[in-house]
Amino acid sequence: MPRKLRPWLLSAPALLLVLLFLGLPVLSTLATTFGDPKGPLAQYATFFNSRFRMTVLWRTMEVALITTAVSVVVGFITAWVVAQAPARMKSLLIIAAVFPLLTGVVVRSFAWLVILGKNGILNDFLLWIGVISEPLSMLYTKGSVIVAMIYLFVPLMILTLVGVLEGIPQDLTDAAASLGAKPGAAFRQVVLPLAVPGLIVGSVLVFTGSFTSYATPQLLGGEGQMMMGTFLYQRAMVTFDWVGASTIAAVMVVVTLTTVLIMSKIARRVNPMAG
Amino acid sequence: MKQRIHPLLIAFAVLVFFFLLGPLVIILGSAVSDTNYLTFPPQGLTLRWFTNIFEISAFVRTMKTSFLLAVGGTALSMAIGIPAAYALARFRFQLPAFLGNIYVLPILIPEIVLGFSLMKTVAIGADVPIMLALLLGHALIVLPYCVRVVGASLNSFDFSIEEAAVSLGCPRWKAFFTVVLPNVRAGIIAGFILAFITSLNDVSVSIFLTGPGVSTLPIQLLAHMEQFFDPTIASVSVLLMGVTVAVMAIVERTLGLTFLTK
Incomplete structure (x- = not known):
């Protein structure tokens, strides 16, 4: 095999799979949205002028942003504790975070169906201790979707940040301390800036993951709390409005890609290690 | 620290x-x-809810489909992902840098958009049989794991060992199989197993490519949950958690679980 071609021949099958079965289909989906006889942007005009569609978009944004914010705070504190733990304890804690992460989305969402249901465990418990006298309807609300989403993404955040925090050399905090910095100041001025790129990576993963999720809003939100993922599915497979579904898909692609691009630019700029 | x-x-x-x-x-x-x-x-x-799983034919059937799909999709993805990862590591300066980004597109593009597009263009548009479309979809979503995890192992591999074998008269293909592959075995096993569990748990791509004839276990679980609310679902979930435990044990044995925090 000719020398020059070898790297390309080895890469060709994987490239073909991605280009033929991801590139082509996704581009065709995006192209469909511009094919309206009333003008290339007619579908988008419909989308952005429809009160219902915008409600779904904003709801999805809101759920994704709240999930990201809570996951950042919870994940950072937990990762901080995990990173300081003694070696044996640390590996146990990492196992405890990996286990839910590798358990499927359906199983993890189902758990919240059992907990938050009308005859669920939380209602049983609240009735039993006498806080409430009637079971609460907690399922199929925005809150139930957000709780399940946070549950879904906190492990991802913990694992991302443990890696980042462990990578911060001990010398730096030692140096800060020997130069007279109090632990709080050393944390704010040394650890936090170094953790920012990791926080950004984690936030992007959580935001795009929750923005595009399907199973969790389907199970815990239902028809009343439709999000972009469930809305896309409903348009495509229930009402068979493929052009409408493609427009939803295009909006999802634009939102996730812009988030990834902007945030990775910011991450590169604020990285103190990149000097 | x-x-x-x-x-x-x-x-x-x-x-x-x-x-x-x-x-x-x-x-x-x-x-x-x-x-x-x-x-x-x-x-x-x-334990009757566990035996009950095997009395519901839809669960048995979709379990087989899911397993076959996860093994087949991952095997296909590895078969094309390992050469791609090898090319990226070995010929770093002869290939454009953006090539590595193409293989992670399946993570970048929302899975639900990929599933919808595959259904529209490949399964219906090109009349590809549903099982084949599912296989391709699953191979796609696990490709980033195959290329990245194997790639991580390859990046720490010293290619001069391979060159030594070749200069001593070993044919290139043989050097690849007898020198390179055994050295990145841990990465291949860990990548395979992570890809396997990703495929096994997939909902967003499969949901568009399944129907009354062909379905996967997570999709069947979703459908079952909407009609029944008995402990069978919980017992299937426990089985799936068992698979997770096995997966974690294998990753721990090969690359170590701390690999996942990198």
Whole structure:
């Protein structure tokens, strides 16, 4: 095999799979949205002028942003504790975070169906201790979707940040301390800036993951709390409005890609290690 | 980096882990409850919900499909992903840098958009049989794992060993199989197993490519949940958690679980 071609021949099958079965289909989906006889942007005009569609978009944004914010705070504190733990304890804690992460989305969402249901465990418990006298309807609300989403993404955040925090050399905090910095100041001025790129990576993963999720809003939100993922599915497979579904898909692609691009630019700029 | 941490922070972390594992314990408990409805703590102990799984033909059928799909999709993805990762590591300066980004597109593009597009263009547009479309979809979503995890192993491989074999007269293809591959075995096993579990748990791509004829276990579970609310779902979930435990044990043996924090 000719020398020059070898790297390309080895890469060709994987490239073909991605280009033929991801590139082509996704581009065709995006192209469909511009094919309206009333003008290339007619579908988008419909989308952005429809009160219902915008409600779904904003709801999805809101759920994704709240999930990201809570996951950042919870994940950072937990990762901080995990990173300081003694070696044996640390590996146990990492196992405890990996286990839910590798358990499927359906199983993890189902758990919240059992907990938050009308005859669920939380209602049983609240009735039993006498806080409430009637079971609460907690399922199929925005809150139930957000709780399940946070549950879904906190492990991802913990694992991302443990890696980042462990990578911060001990010398730096030692140096800060020997130069007279109090632990709080050393944390704010040394650890936090170094953790920012990791926080950004984690936030992007959580935001795009929750923005595009399907199973969790389907199970815990239902028809009343439709999000972009469930809305896309409903348009495509229930009402068979493929052009409408493609427009939803295009909006999802634009939102996730812009988030990834902007945030990775910011991450590169604020990285103190990149000097 | 070791520092003393405030006891309140430790208490907070304990609560977080309670929050992470509690729901899974609840599933475990309600799967062995001797009641016809889901409840926790379990009332009585029984394994009948586990035997019940195998009496529901849809679960048995989709379990087989899911398993075949996860093995087949991952194998296909590895077969094309390993050469691609090898080319990226070995010929770093002869290939454009953006090539590595193409293989992670399946993570960048929302899975639900990929599933919808595959259904529209490939399964219906090109009339590709549904099982083949599913296989291609699953191979796609696991490709980033195959290329990245194997690539990580290849990046720390010293290619001069391979050159030594070749200069001693070993044919290139043989050097690849007898020198390179055994050295990155850990990466291949870990990548395979992570890809396998990703495929096994997939919902967003499969949901568009399944129907009355062909379905996967997670999709069947979703459908079952909408109609019934008995402990069978919990027992299937426990089986799936068992697979997770096996996966974690294998990753721990090969690359070590700390690999996942990198």
